[in-house]
Amino acid sequence: MSAENTSANYHHKSLVIGLFGFGVVGEGLYKVLNQTPSLKATIKKVCIKNAGKPRQAPAELFTTARDVLLNDPEINVIVEVIDDSVAAFEIVKTAFKNGKHVVSASKKMIAEHLEELLQLQQETGQSFLYESSACASIPVIRNLEEYYDNDLLHSIRAIVNGSTNYILTKMFEDKLSYRDALIQAQQLGFAESNPKLDVEGYDAVNKWTFLLTHAYGIITNPLELLFTGIQNVNAFDAQVAGEKGRVIRLVAQAKKLGNGKVAAAVLPQFITQDDHLSFVRNEYNGVVIESGFADKQFFYGKGAGSFPTASAVLSDISALRYDYKYEYKKLYHHTPLELTNDFYLRVYLSFDELAEIPKEKFEWIEEWHAREDRKYLVGVIHVRHLQTGNWWRENNTSLILQPDAIIENLELHNLKKKSLQLAGIQFHHQFGGY
Amino acid sequence: MSAENTSANYHHKSLVIGLFGFGVVGEGLYKVLNQTPSLKATIKKVCIKNAGKPRQAPAELFTTARDVLLNDPEINVIVEVIDDSVAAFEIVKTAFKNGKHVVSASKKMIAEHLEELLQLQQETGQSFLYESSACASIPVIRNLEEYYDNDLLHSIRAIVNGSTNYILTKMFEDKLSYRDALIQAQQLGFAESNPKLDVEGYDAVNKWTFLLTHAYGIITNPLELLFTGIQNVNAFDAQVAGEKGRVIRLVAQAKKLGNGKVAAAVLPQFITQDDHLSFVRNEYNGVVIESGFADKQFFYGKGAGSFPTASAVLSDISALRYDYKYEYKKLYHHTPLELTNDFYLRVYLSFDELAEIPKEKFEWIEEWHAREDRKYLVGVIHVRHLQTGNWWRENNTSLILQPDAIIENLELHNLKKKSLQLAGIQFHHQFGGY
Numbered sequence: 001m002s003a004e005n006t007s008a009n010y011h012h013k014s015l016v017i018g019l020f021g022f023g024v025v026g027e028g029l030y031k032v033l034n035q036t037p038s039l040k041a042t043i044k045k046v047c048i049k050n051a052g053k054p055r056q057a058p059a060e061l062f063t064t065a066r067d068v069l070l071n072d073p074e075i076n077v078i079v080e081v082i083d084d085s086v087a088a089f090e091i092v093k094t095a096f097k098n099g100k101h102v103v104s105a106s107k108k109m110i111a112e113h114l115e116e117l118l119q120l121q122q123e124t125g126q127s128f129l130y131e132s133s134a135c136a137s138i139p140v141i142r143n144l145e146e147y148y149d150n151d152l153l154h155s156i157r158a159i160v161n162g163s164t165n166y167i168l169t170k171m172f173e174d175k176l177s178y179r180d181a182l183i184q185a186q187q188l189g190f191a192e193s194n195p196k197l198d199v200e201g202y203d204a205v206n207k208w209t210f211l212l213t214h215a216y217g218i219i220t221n222p223l224e225l226l227f228t229g230i231q232n233v234n235a236f237d238a239q240v241a242g243e244k245g246r247v248i249r250l251v252a253q254a255k256k257l258g259n260g261k262v263a264a265a266v267l268p269q270f271i272t273q274d275d276h277l278s279f280v281r282n283e284y285n286g287v288v289i290e291s292g293f294a295d296k297q298f299f300y301g302k303g304a305g306s307f308p309t310a311s312a313v314l315s316d317i318s319a320l321r322y323d324y325k326y327e328y329k330k331l332y333h334h335t336p337l338e339l340t341n342d343f344y345l346r347v348y349l350s351f352d353e354l355a356e357i358p359k360e361k362f363e364w365i366e367e368w369h370a371r372e373d374r375k376y377l378v379g380v381i382h383v384r385h386l387q388t389g390n391w392w393r394e395n396n397t398s399l400i401l402q403p404d405a406i407i408e409n410l411e412l413h414n415l416k417k418k419s420l421q422l423a424g425i426q427f428h429h430q431f432g433g434y
Numbered sequence: 435m436s437a438e439n440t441s442a443n444y445h446h447k448s449l450v451i452g453l454f455g456f457g458v459v460g461e462g463l464y465k466v467l468n469q470t471p472s473l474k475a476t477i478k479k480v481c482i483k484n485a486g487k488p489r490q491a492p493a494e495l496f497t498t499a500r501d502v503l504l505n506d507p508e509i510n511v512i513v514e515v516i517d518d519s520v521a522a523f524e525i526v527k528t529a530f531k532n533g534k535h536v537v538s539a540s541k542k543m544i545a546e547h548l549e550e551l552l553q554l555q556q557e558t559g560q561s562f563l564y565e566s567s568a569c570a571s572i573p574v575i576r577n578l579e580e581y582y583d584n585d586l587l588h589s590i591r592a593i594v595n596g597s598t599n600y601i602l603t604k605m606f607e608d609k610l611s612y613r614d615a616l617i618q619a620q621q622l623g624f625a626e627s628n629p630k631l632d633v634e635g636y637d638a639v640n641k642w643t644f645l646l647t648h649a650y651g652i653i654t655n656p657l658e659l660l661f662t663g664i665q666n667v668n669a670f671d672a673q674v675a676g677e678k679g680r681v682i683r684l685v686a687q688a689k690k691l692g693n694g695k696v697a698a699a700v701l702p703q704f705i706t707q708d709d710h711l712s713f714v715r716n717e718y719n720g721v722v723i724e725s726g727f728a729d730k731q732f733f734y735g736k737g738a739g740s741f742p743t744a745s746a747v748l749s750d751i752s753a754l755r756y757d758y759k760y761e762y763k764k765l766y767h768h769t770p771l772e773l774t775n776d777f778y779l780r781v782y783l784s785f786d787e788l789a790e791i792p793k794e795k796f797e798w799i800e801e802w803h804a805r806e807d808r809k810y811l812v813g814v815i816h817v818r819h820l821q822t823g824n825w826w827r828e829n830n831t832s833l834i835l836q837p838d839a840i841i842e843n844l845e846l847h848n849l850k851k852k853s854l855q856l857a858g859i860q861f862h863h864q865f866g867g868y
Contacts, residue, residue: 032727038767137728147573158487180559248560276734279713284730293745294571294735296718300710301731311727324756406444422583 013076013321015041018069020091021082022048022055022062024131024189025105026104028310029079030057041077041317045069049082059216070094077320078102079313081132083193085109092117096124097417098318103316105309107133108197111206111222114213118328127325132312134207135160135285137301139315144214145290145326152292155255156215160207162283162304163191163198164230164250169281170248172238190283201250205266208252213328215254216262217336226341226387232283234400236374246270248400249277257408261340265383269401270348276300341383344407348400349392350376356395362384364416378402380415447510447755449475452503452534454525455516456482456489456496458623459566460537462744463513464491475751477512479503483516504528511754512536513747515566517627519543526551530558536582537750539743541567545640545656548647552762561759566746567580568641569594569719572747578648578723579760586726589689590649594641596717596738597625597632598664603715606681616778622719624738626712635663635684639700639788642686645763649688650696651770653685658773660821662702666832671784680704682834683711691842695774699817703835704782710734775817778841783826784810790829795819798850812836814849 017033019026026046035042043061051064069075070091078095082088085108092109093116095102104110110117110130123130131141135158144156159165163185170181182199185191197203205227212218230250241248249271254264271278276298280286285303290296302308330336344363351357352374359365359377367378386392392399407415451467453460460480467477477495485498488629503509504525512529516522519542525553526543529536538544544564555562569592578590593599597619604615616633619625625798630636639661646652665686675682683705705712708730714720719737724730736742764770778797785791786808793799793811801812821824826833841849 011599038763137731139577144578146576146753147745153676272540276713279710291745293741293748295739297571297733297735299731299733300727305729307727308729311725314727319580329472 004313013323015077015317015320016041016075017041017043017079017317018071018072018079018200019043019046020078020080020088021048022046022057023081023083025081025309025313027056028306029081029313030261032307032310032314034142036314038313039318041247044072044075065093070098070100075204076100077317078099079317081105081313083398085112089113093120096120096126096128099124099126100322101127102129103313103320104128104130105132105313107203107206107210111209114210115219118219118331121325127228127320127323128133129319129326131316131322132309134211135161135287135301136303136305136312137308138285138299138303139312140211140287140299141214141326143299144211145329147294147405148215148289153215153256154290154292156211156289157251157253157254157277158211158286158287159249159285160211160252160303161198161204161250161278162285162302164287165303166190166283167199168230168233168248168250172242173281185283188283189306197308199229201227201266204229204250204252208264208266210261211252212254212264213331214326216256216328217328217330217334218262218339219331219336220339225242225266226266226383228393228399230268232393232396233400234398235269235351237398240348240350240376244270246403247273247278251277251401253406255406256337257340257343258410259340260337262337263343264339265345267399267401269405270403272403275403323358341387342409344382344409344412345381345386346378346380346402346407348376348378348402349397350374351395351397353395356391358385358389358391358398363412380407380412435632438664446759449751449754450509451475451477451510451511451513451751452506453480454512454514454522456480456491457517457738459743462740463515463747466741466744466748468837470748471830473748473752477848478506478509479669500525502665504532504534510534511751513751515539515665515747519546519857522567523547526562527554530554530560530562533558533560535561535754536563537754538562539566539747540547541637541640545643548644549653552653552765553847555759561754561757563750563753563758563760565750567745568645569721569735570739570746571742572719572721572737573746574721574733574734577733578645579763581727581728582649582723587649587690588724588726589687590645590721591685591687591711592645592721593683593711593714593719594645594686594737595632595638595684596719596736599714599719599737600624601633601681602664602667602684603648604849605846606676609717619717622717623740632664632835633663635661635700637842638663638684638686642698642700645686646696646698647765648760649764650690650706651762651764651768652696652773653770654773655789659698659700660817662827662833663700664702666827666830667702667834668832671832671834674698674782674784674810675704678685678704680706680837681712683714685711685835687840689840690771691774691777692844693773693774694796696771697777697830698773701835703839704837706837709837714842769792775821776843778814778816778843778846779820780812780814780836780839780841782810782812782836783831784808784830785831787829790825790831792819792823792825797846812847
């Protein structure tokens with residue numbers, strides 16, 4: 001059974017790649033491809049923005065003219081790993097129209113143009129693969145596509161941003177300040193060039209936007225989802241978490257409710273030790289999927305960095321050899337699910353002044369603590385009060401989800417009744433006394 | 435973007451299935467398929483052994499005649515989930531020759547006939563998919579096929595047998611006796627009908643045999659691998675583990691050594707709290723993969739049970755719609771790696787009588803403890819001493835790997851030197867004094 005007489009069984013396309021971007025990921029990909037001749041994929045040309053920079057590759061490989069790649073009939077795959085989502089979308093659009101498959105790592109571009117990108121794939125029939133754009137080395141998109149299309153996906157919870165997870169881990173474990181932890185993340189090369197994108201949750205919610213499509217067939221816009229980042233998480237919150245044996249993580253989550261609709265959010269959350277996500281430290285990412293048949297599954301791997309990202313790009317390139325495309329089965333072959341904003345969240349809120357907190361918006365308050373430096377409460381609130389106001393992100397207020405935070409309307413009544421029976425629980429009409 | 439005008443883009447085969455076996459997995463599959471009409475796969479006929487048993491499906495679905503399925507030209511997929519590996523192999527062979535794709539869950543059959551099955555796939559060009567046969571709900575084969583073909587796979591460590599893992603968990607956490615834990619596992623339906631297959635490691639080593647093919651291109655025979663099960667793990671071992679903050683798991687592992695060859699074994703191992711595998715409890719399975727580009731990845735999910743297995747079978751069926759086959763890239767497109775038996779293991783050994791232990795076989799002994807009821811030692815030994823003798827499985831002797839057990843020849847010299855410098859370490863020539 002030698003390699004000679006068997007490889008003939010597999011007639012793969014030869015892939016000629018036009019690469020946009022030669023930053024950490026682009027250069028990583030170039031190195032990785034050079035180490036894997038078996039793939040029979042070659043980079044014919046690399047389009048860069050700044051011709052002057054010294055690069056560790058032959059000069060004749062580079063050009064600053066997009067069309068050299070996009071109009072080259074020999075190039076059949078465009079790989080796009082640039083930082084500019086506007087330019088990226090133009091490149092992808094043209095590539096599709098010129099009959100080229102596209103591999104992309106631009107989560108922002110994909111999230112913002114999801115509907116158009118779906119349309120373009122339909123019209124042109126080209127493959128558009130972007131495994132590297134969410135959770136880098138974890139094959140989350142492919143697994144959602146291939147393994148849950150026939151299964152009842154109860155919920156999916158994930159840490160999708162390596163940079164914020166690194167910062168939170170360092171704040172908790174090494175007691176680093178937020179600023180020092182951020183600088184470390186940037187030096188290690190897994191923070192976005194604009195830290196706001198990571199820290200304020202934009203990167204995570206971008207990824208969540210299209211993961212919701214693969215998980216549930218939902219098409220939405222990142223700004224329509226309830227989200228924030230870790231910008232308000234502080235040492236006081238970390239101390240409270242520690243006292244309860246918990247850590248804080250930025251968690252993207254979605255849950256199918258009893259009414260068939262999906263509740264989704266990207267928010268910091270307290271994580272108990274028995275939660276799989278407590279396992280996810282530093283720049284790693286993790287995905288917990290609960291489904292009807294497969295039950296609970298957990299995927300864990302590096303979510304950021306040059307090689308993990310390049311290796312995911314490479315897997316997409318590899319899949320193009322047998323004309324793989326995402327089928328978006330939940331969107332096209334099933335009845336796509338709808339998002340809902342009609343559910344409740346159990347939240348922790350820390351703040352300096354009670355006067356800043358609209359306590360009347362809470363269904364009830366379960367805990368109430370005042371310390372010298374800062375105060376906090378734990379209560380149940382309808383999401384509309386978070387979606388219509390900014391009060392929970394302002395005035396040094398920090399909102400963190402409790403474990404098992406999502407409460408359905410149906411559950412609320414029972415919980416309320418139970419809560420009333422418990423001593424020491426303060427409903428909002430009794431809250432004025434404090 | 436309605437379902438009507440888009441699904442036309444995907445011309446999938448319609449799948450007509452002939453199913454062999456209607457036990458927990460077969461019946462699970464039947465139920466799951468009935469709940470997923472979108473798959474457009476139908477079970478035309480089910481072949482069973484015992485016609486008399488009452489079954490929750492229409493009587494006309496069943497037959498006891500193999501050829502009714504195998505010779506039906508309309509049936510294009512044979513799904514085989516029977517317990518008899520001899521019959522299974524006959525069925526698969528005939529199915530291939532009759533131009534049918536095959537989905538199988540028979541790990542024993544696959545492990546024992548690996549080479550012939552590879553040959554048959556080559557000759558007939560039919561797909562042969564068996565994701566459910568290893569780790570049930572974890573897509574480990576597909577991920578090894580798709581995600582590490584271009585990456586340097588340093589090591590893979592896995593818990594692949596849900597039944598033994600359940601027993602070990604119950605022994606540790608609920609202090610159940612081995613016997614009671616086994617009965618529970620059987621009652622819950624995730625133990626093999628012959629418990630010896632699980633408990634003595636046969637099931638795990640069977641799975642490991644073909645996972646080594648997908649991971650490293652290795653073709654071997656289960657009985658050539660160094661393995662045992664959990665039959666000798668006892669309460670004393672559990673107590674020692676507990677004192678050191680460790681648990682015991684049956685771990686299948688393989689590691690690429692410095693000389694380019696692969697060390698592999700399936701043995702019980704002490705697992706520290708920071709090891710991903712410590713996370714894997716009850717009937718769950720877990721796989722930790724370390725690679726050059728993606729770094730460390732961890733996959734976790736239910737490794738046994740009717741629905742997790744049926745859901746993996748279903749994923750294979752689903753993949754057949756676009757003519758997916760395993761490419762065995764490491765075997766055919768790369769230079770396959772070789773197994774080696776030239777390495778050392780750091781082991782814990784507990785026993786009743788020192789006289790039974792060939793202490794001269796150890797390179798050195800690092801720890802030595804005698805208690806009233808039982809004794810144990812920790813030492814470094816060459817694998818040939820385990821492969822050529824049965825002493826470590828007999829006379830109530832229990833062998834458990836230490837964490838990071840595999841030691842390469844190159845490392846040994848340095849370790850020896852270091853060990854000599856440490857007080858209290860007993861080399862075998864000093865050991866006679868005890």
